[in-house]
Amino acid sequence: MNLQASHIPVITLLTDFGLEDEYVGVMKGVILSINPRVDLIDITHNITRHDIRQAALTVDVSFRYFPKGSPKGSIHVIVVDPGVGGNRKVLCLQQEGHFFVAPDNGVLTMVVQDGRAEKICSITNKKYFLKPVSDTFHGRDIFAPAAAHLSKGIDMLCLGQEIPLSDITRLDVPAPFVSATNELVGAVILIDHFGNLVTNISEATFERFKDGARSREVVIRLGRSKIQGVSKSYDSVKIGSAVAVFGSRNLLEISLNQGDARTYFKARIGQAVRVKL
Amino acid sequence: MNLQASHIPVITLLTDFGLEDEYVGVMKGVILSINPRVDLIDITHNITRHDIRQAALTVDVSFRYFPKGSPKGSIHVIVVDPGVGGNRKVLCLQQEGHFFVAPDNGVLTMVVQDGRAEKICSITNKKYFLKPVSDTFHGRDIFAPAAAHLSKGIDMLCLGQEIPLSDITRLDVPAPFVSATNELVGAVILIDHFGNLVTNISEATFERFKDGARSREVVIRLGRSKIQGVSKSYDSVKIGSAVAVFGSRNLLEISLNQGDARTYFKARIGQAVRVKL
Amino acid sequence: MNLQASHIPVITLLTDFGLEDEYVGVMKGVILSINPRVDLIDITHNITRHDIRQAALTVDVSFRYFPKGSPKGSIHVIVVDPGVGGNRKVLCLQQEGHFFVAPDNGVLTMVVQDGRAEKICSITNKKYFLKPVSDTFHGRDIFAPAAAHLSKGIDMLCLGQEIPLSDITRLDVPAPFVSATNELVGAVILIDHFGNLVTNISEATFERFKDGARSREVVIRLGRSKIQGVSKSYDSVKIGSAVAVFGSRNLLEISLNQGDARTYFKARIGQAVRVKL
Numbered sequence: 001m002n003l004q005a006s007h008i009p010v011i012t013l014l015t016d017f018g019l020e021d022e023y024v025g026v027m028k029g030v031i032l033s034i035n036p037r038v039d040l041i042d043i044t045h046n047i048t049r050h051d052i053r054q055a056a057l058t059v060d061v062s063f064r065y066f067p068k069g070s071p072k073g074s075i076h077v078i079v080v081d082p083g084v085g086g087n088r089k090v091l092c093l094q095q096e097g098h099f100f101v102a103p104d105n106g107v108l109t110m111v112v113q114d115g116r117a118e119k120i121c122s123i124t125n126k127k128y129f130l131k132p133v134s135d136t137f138h139g140r141d142i143f144a145p146a147a148a149h150l151s152k153g154i155d156m157l158c159l160g161q162e163i164p165l166s167d168i169t170r171l172d173v174p175a176p177f178v179s180a181t182n183e184l185v186g187a188v189i190l191i192d193h194f195g196n197l198v199t200n201i202s203e204a205t206f207e208r209f210k211d212g213a214r215s216r217e218v219v220i221r222l223g224r225s226k227i228q229g230v231s232k233s234y235d236s237v238k239i240g241s242a243v244a245v246f247g248s249r250n251l252l253e254i255s256l257n258q259g260d261a262r263t264y265f266k267a268r269i270g271q272a273v274r275v276k277l
Numbered sequence: 278m279n280l281q282a283s284h285i286p287v288i289t290l291l292t293d294f295g296l297e298d299e300y301v302g303v304m305k306g307v308i309l310s311i312n313p314r315v316d317l318i319d320i321t322h323n324i325t326r327h328d329i330r331q332a333a334l335t336v337d338v339s340f341r342y343f344p345k346g347s348p349k350g351s352i353h354v355i356v357v358d359p360g361v362g363g364n365r366k367v368l369c370l371q372q373e374g375h376f377f378v379a380p381d382n383g384v385l386t387m388v389v390q391d392g393r394a395e396k397i398c399s400i401t402n403k404k405y406f407l408k409p410v411s412d413t414f415h416g417r418d419i420f421a422p423a424a425a426h427l428s429k430g431i432d433m434l435c436l437g438q439e440i441p442l443s444d445i446t447r448l449d450v451p452a453p454f455v456s457a458t459n460e461l462v463g464a465v466i467l468i469d470h471f472g473n474l475v476t477n478i479s480e481a482t483f484e485r486f487k488d489g490a491r492s493r494e495v496v497i498r499l500g501r502s503k504i505q506g507v508s509k510s511y512d513s514v515k516i517g518s519a520v521a522v523f524g525s526r527n528l529l530e531i532s533l534n535q536g537d538a539r540t541y542f543k544a545r546i547g548q549a550v551r552v553k554l
Numbered sequence: 555m556n557l558q559a560s561h562i563p564v565i566t567l568l569t570d571f572g573l574e575d576e577y578v579g580v581m582k583g584v585i586l587s588i589n590p591r592v593d594l595i596d597i598t599h600n601i602t603r604h605d606i607r608q609a610a611l612t613v614d615v616s617f618r619y620f621p622k623g624s625p626k627g628s629i630h631v632i633v634v635d636p637g638v639g640g641n642r643k644v645l646c647l648q649q650e651g652h653f654f655v656a657p658d659n660g661v662l663t664m665v666v667q668d669g670r671a672e673k674i675c676s677i678t679n680k681k682y683f684l685k686p687v688s689d690t691f692h693g694r695d696i697f698a699p700a701a702a703h704l705s706k707g708i709d710m711l712c713l714g715q716e717i718p719l720s721d722i723t724r725l726d727v728p729a730p731f732v733s734a735t736n737e738l739v740g741a742v743i744l745i746d747h748f749g750n751l752v753t754n755i756s757e758a759t760f761e762r763f764k765d766g767a768r769s770r771e772v773v774i775r776l777g778r779s780k781i782q783g784v785s786k787s788y789d790s791v792k793i794g795s796a797v798a799v800f801g802s803r804n805l806l807e808i809s810l811n812q813g814d815a816r817t818y819f820k821a822r823i824g825q826a827v828r829v830k831l
Binding site for chain 2: 568593595596599600612615620621744746788789800814
């Protein structure tokens with residue numbers, strides 16, 4: 001029974017469609033019309049409209065938690081696609097036991113940045129499109145049917161022709177650096193539902209920077225505010241106090257215990273975060 | 278295996294319940310308690326409270342993307358039901374290989390307007406209700422169990438007695454018309470998450486009106502604003518510019534490429550949209 | 555087929571994670587990686603951040619609508635967990651053919667208040683954790699894997715050691731009382747998406763209080779406003795008028811027919827509601 005179970009493929013959906021319209025439901029209807037034996041999981045549909053960068057981060061921190069497999073694996077459909085109907089490609093990527101169906105606009109930047117991509121193709125085979133193909137909703141007419149057919153086990157190269165990895169569009173992603181004054185300088189890259197400020201400073205980068213010094217001896221600066229040390233968890237400090245932790249993405253976060261750091265610090269995406277010994 | 282797969286019925290849910298309370302989850306619990314072998318798909322739960330017209334449009338543009346079948350087919354449950362507990366009927370409609378379970382308040386107006394309804398009944402058989410039946414949540418106590426039993430294959434006439442199609446409540450739906458000054462006059466009927474203004478002018482109506490003229494020669498007017506021509510896709514124009522396209526519902530839409538036409542045009546539902554050659 | 559069907563376990567999720575981030579999707583990925591044969595149902599993810607009281611009420615009014623069973627039954631995962639990473643326990647509770655996985659912070663107060671809890675354990679067995687265990691997201695690393703393993707049929711005591719029911723944290727829940735002036739005094743405990751004001755006065759308490767008097771003879775007071783009698787349903791009064799009904803939770807609600815009682819009465823959680831004969 002276990003074996004049979006493991007053959008139910010998972011298709012995840014990540015879009016900027018919101019939850020007011022029928023768009024997400026319709027994509028699921030198209031998928032189930034092609035393959036009724038899939039598990040459909042929403043990652044989020046509340047990516048800020050047209051925010052490719054935010055989508056790229058979100059897919060990268062989520063896909064590894066889904067079942068991987070060979071030849072199947074989970075199929076991740078990303079529809080943050082301001083260029084729909086234009087001449088951007090639609091990609092299918094195979095990597096680490098997962099498939100990705102996404103527009104060629106940079107949303108796969110973080111996924112492929114470690115060089116683990118195995119195969120990539122441009123989805124062009126109209127045989128697998130839903131007809132007629134609209135020029136405003138490729139999620140329904142191209143992405144959803146491609147994912148559904150993949151979940152039924154067709155070879156990804158049936159969907160179109162292979163292209164070199166170097167051909168795909170990538171975002172310019174700022175990395176943390178060490179400044180002339182010997183500070184580790186990162187940036188706020190995500191602000192979550194709780195108002196936690198997620199930075200691009202990974203635990204590995206932080207450890208390399210502090211080189212054996214104690215975590216509670218560093219000072220973290222955001223604008224004019226200072227936080228002493230990196231703590232274990234939110235409740236290492238009093239309720240309402242600021243705290244720096246390594247969050248669930250293994251990235252440095254600035255938080256308020258049971259509060260909203262976004263409001264408290266008037267923080268915004270892109271704001272610098274400085275770590276000093 | 279394909280055969281087996283196609284026997285998993287789909288139940289879709291469309292409500293104005295929002296996503297804060299337990300209402301949607303509880304309906305799903307009731308359904309799974311009766312039939313654990315269904316796929317439950319949310320169309321949306323963010324219909325504006327009590328907005329029967331918006332719900333009617335949304336069900337009509339979504340149901341055809343779901344698996345249809347005979348005798349089963351998908352089951353579409355619509356709970357936008359301001360008259361709950363009063364004397365409005367609860368309907369079950371069979372049409373085009375789909376079933377609909379909905380209050381008799383007009384939410385099925387667009388679905389039945391082309392005269393394709395096959396059978397309709399008033400759900401009255403208390404045997405299939407969840408007891409005790411509340412007077413404020415028929416979605417849980419009547420609609421959900423009815424859909425679950427339908428998905429298990431009972432004949433819809435077990436749920437209640439057949440009624441003539443002419444008996445059901447219909448909304449007054451304004452249609453586009455040609456004015457004395459030879460303009461095609463439609464209206465904004467939906468505004469989506471992206472701020473796209475969806476009109477009631479279908480591609481067929483538009484083609485008949487312009488009678489062979491080129492799409493780029495028409496002028497579209499919304500208030501004092503003018504848009505030249507109907508374009509292929511959003512990115513046919515510069516970012517931030519207004520554009521008219523036929524969207525994914527085959528209806529004329531006024532959009533802003535990567536922007537929000539609702540805000541830009543200060544648009545509202547019901548506003549006139551005029552097309553001139 | 556029915557038998558087979560009833561063996562698909564249901565896992566429900568109730569959190570304060572919101573729907574912007576990947577958190578909910580990631581929990582589902584973890585569960586499906588351990589047991590692909592589960593139905594995952596969202597109760598809500600829009601509990602007010604860190605509002606344990608609201609979560610406790612919501613789980614109590616929803617769980618009984620899900621399939622129960624022996625030895626399996628539905629598994630209800632509750633992640634409203636401001637103390638994550640601190641020293642609060644993680645609980646697994648068995649009751650009435652259901653399982654609950656929740657932090658020991660009071661969210662199970664209403665579930666256990668009638669003394670129907672059968673067994674309770676503190677989840678401590680690291681064998682069933684996702685590693686490495688973060689200090690900010692136990693929903694992913696402890697709750698989700700525990701629920702998935704339970705759904706595969708492991709004995710709940712494999713997850714940790716049994717603890718006495720008297721050990722668990724409980725909220726102080728105000729109950730309605732009869733005042734010196736012989737009024738039944740309750741409070742608004744929930745305000746739903748429609749603006750309905752849900753009180754803590756159950757139908758049984760109300761019946762006992764009025765002791766045979768007619769429902770339409772009571773007067774209900776909220777601030778300076780008065781409502782005459784308890785009606786059958788919202789549409790027992792004119793559109794826009796105030797009405798008191800027993801809602802779908804068997805609790806007295808103050809509503810506006812097709813309107814928003816929260817706005818109309820400027821109501822808030824905790825506000826007193828008085829019933830007088």
